[in-house]
Amino acid sequence: MVRLSRLTDYGIVLMAHLAERERRSDSSSPHNAREVAEETSLPLPVVSKILKSLARQGLLVSQRGAKGGYTLARIPEQISVAEMIHALEGPIGLTECTVHPGQCVQEENCHVREPWQVINYAVRQTLGRIKLADLAGPAAPGSTVPLSSLGVDITDVVES
């Protein structure tokens, strides 16, 4: 699978939604969970939970009380997909030993460990290059997705 948890997936959608919202209404008043939930048709408790985590991790800034809500902590060009994933589900690493060294009994004489570190690094690099701005942009249908500095054209993308 190599899947993101569903909450993480939602989280990125929410971040993109917030970016979009901020781009439109240039007033920088915060966006509250209820509205965001309605606009994305996601259950409020879920949205609430996710936005809380994102705020705790420093990707969003929260404002309590009436007229409170959330705003992006940085501009979308400076928030990477890797950061969002990291915020929502911890360090990115395909194997246990990359993330929690010492858990695996046979870490000592494991022959594939070092290569895995390189692989994880490569994946992190890939996810780090893609920014929130790339997701939230006003992608005209059928156009090339403006994946800054990734050098991939949408037309290359076919199923594996």
Next chain:
Amino acid sequence: MVRLSRLTDYGIVLMAHLAERERRSDSSSPHNAREVAEETSLPLPVVSKILKSLARQGLLVSQRGAKGGYTLARIPEQISVAEMIHALEGPIGLTECTVHPGQCVQEENCHVREPWQVINYAVRQTLGRIKLADLAGPAAPGSTVPLSSLGVDITDVVES
């Protein structure tokens, strides 16, 4: 997390072990599950289960009966990490909608879908470039891991 399941992790270790074993004993007689389990200190039922799947997916060739066992279906240079992951846990895709389209209710007006396809493509590409031979090689300690055509030096790899 973006983790592999533990069985997949084991599976790749097993593949690397088989590659190593074949490289040493140039006779191409099959390697049975019991021996492999002993040498990797993994429980036999687990090893057995994993090797079975790998064989069913065509990455290993199985030979039944006495003196039976498993051999690599191709040379290590022609088996990618992406293939092994795919064999053990299905299509590689970070989000649900990339793998099982139509499951997500709001697929229609989802603004991040197209970018996700590009991201998944990039990750798949990364994992596809790394071969079993890169994992199983006689990596001299401290040396550069010979990650063919990935262009990453081990010395660049630091924790995120």
Next chain:
DNA sequence: TATTTACAGGACCAATCCAGTCCGATATTC
């Protein structure tokens, strides 16, 4: 042919993890 070895396939269970809900506390506005 009988026996042994080894894979094939699938059922099964315990434990863990995850999605989603809910609640009381706190901060802010009016």
Next chain:
DNA sequence: GAATATCGGACTGGATTGGTCCTGTAAATA
């Protein structure tokens, strides 16, 4: 002080996963 929102954490039902086990079948050997 009333209304609005976030904060933090507890809680639960359900799905997923790790791991075991059992029966069947194929091949080799004596």
